Every structure is written in structure tokens, then in C-alpha cells.
Amino acid sequence: MVTIRKPIQGQPFNDVLNELHAHAITGVPDESDPFILDELEREYIAYALAIYYQCDHCQVHHGKAIDRLRSQGETPPWEWREEFIKTILFLRTNRHDISDAEWEGWLKAWRGYAVHVHYRHPGLACYVAYAIGIARHDQVLMDLAFGSISGNNEDNDDLLGIIRDIDRLVVFMKAATSKNRTDPIIRAQLRTRGIMV
Numbered sequence: 015m016v017t018i019r020k021p022i023q024g025q026p027f028n029d030v031l032n033e034l035h036a037h038a039i040t041g042v043p044d045e046s047d048p049f050i051l052d053e054l055e056r057e058y059i060a061y062a063l064a065i066y067y068q069c070d071h072c073q074v075h076h077g078k079a080i081d082r083l084r085s086q087g088e089t090p091p092w093e094w095r096e097e098f099i100k101t102i103l104f105l106r107t108n109r110h111d112i113s114d115a116e117w118e119g120w121l122k123a124w125r126g127y128a129v130h131v132h133y134r135h136p137g138l139a140c141y142v143a144y145a146i147g148i149a150r151h152d153q154v155l156m157d158l159a160f161g162s163i164s165g166n167n168e169d170n171d172d173l174l175g176i177i178r179d180i181d182r183l184v185v186f187m188k189a190a191t192s193k194n195r196t197d198p199i200i201r202a203q204l205r206t207r208g209i210m211v
């Protein structure tokens with residue numbers, strides 16, 4: 015017997031989420047705004063947000079997409095999963111929670127780490143930092159990351175496109191991670207009333 019699960023939110027809502035996924039990550043031909051960041055970069059940012067939001071489902075999904083994209087391209091070997099854990103550990107630091115001396119130490123360490131990641135994938139650490147800044151409404155982190163992104167992109171259209179690509183990912187991932195983390199809880203709660211979805 016095959017069990018078919020109905021979405022808790024309803025199929026029309028899930029269809030909209032799938033459409034948002036396409037517009038934020040893979041693109042919809044003749045509908046999506048053009049991307050500046052390539053699909054691998056967008057998947058990397060989505061994976062980082064999945065770690066940040068602690069969504070195992072999203073980590074598995076975006077991790078598989080990254081593996082697929084890396085195998086299709088000419089990408090040198092890189093322990094990218096380990097690097098993303100380190101990146102998120104760095105970015106969990108909030109300027110408002112530490113002293114001036116700690117902040118100066120953090121800035122020095124972050125800049126060194128961002129350069130380390132930059133050699134593997136240019137700009138990626140700052141893209142992720144900007145995404146985390148948006149996700150937690152952290153203007154200090156957004157300003158820091160924007161300064162680097164802006165400094166590396168002279169063309170204003172490219173800069174706007176990068177920021178747009180990152181912002182769309184954050185908006186989508188916040189909704190998706192919430193849904194994917196809470197669906198099992200909601201299903202279990204509904205089962206206590208005999209409701210199977």
C-alpha cells in the first residue's frame with residue numbers, strides 16, 4: 015500500500031512555493047528576471063541558509079544539487095560542506111553581543127577567512143554574509159558584506175542583480191525552511207486527532 019501525503023498547506027500553496035523555488039534558484043524560462051549569480055552560487059547560498067536555519071531537509075536537498083552541479087562543471091576538489099559549517103559559525107556572531115575588542119578580532123579573522131573562501135569561489139563568503147545579514151535583519155553584517163560585494167562589482171546593473179539574487183533566496187529559504195522544519199511536528203499533532211495529511 016502506497017501512502018500519498020497531502021500537503022498540510024494545500025496543493026495550491028505548495029505549487030506557489032515550487033514556483034518561488036524556480037524563480038529563486040533554477041529560473042523559469044521567459045518569466046524569471048535574469049540571474050547574475052550562477053546556479054551553483056545560488057545553491058551554495060541556499061545551502062548556507064539551510065545550515066543557518068537548521069533545516070535538515072533543505073541541507074540534503076541543496077547539498078545534492080551542489081554535488082550535481084559540481085560534477086557537471088570543472089570544479090576543483092573542495093571540502094565545501096566543512097567550509098560552510100565554518101562560514102555559518104563565523105556569521106552567528108552578532109556585533110551587538112560582543113565588545114569592541116572582540117569585534118576587531120572577529121573582523122580580522124573574518125576577512126582572512128573570506129579571502130580563503132574567495133580563492134575557492136570568488137565573492138562567495140560575502141554573498142553568504144549578506145544573505146545571513148538579511149535573514150536576521152543585521153545591518154552591521156549587511157553593510158560589511160555589501161562593502162565587499164560593491165567593491166568587487168563596478169557595474170551597477172551587476173551589483174543590483176547580485177543583491178536581487180541574494181534577497182530572493184533569503185525570502186524563499188525563510189519560508190521553505192520554516193515549512194520543512196515544522197511539517198513533521200504539525201503532522202504528528204494532527205495525527206493525535208486522527209487527521210492524516
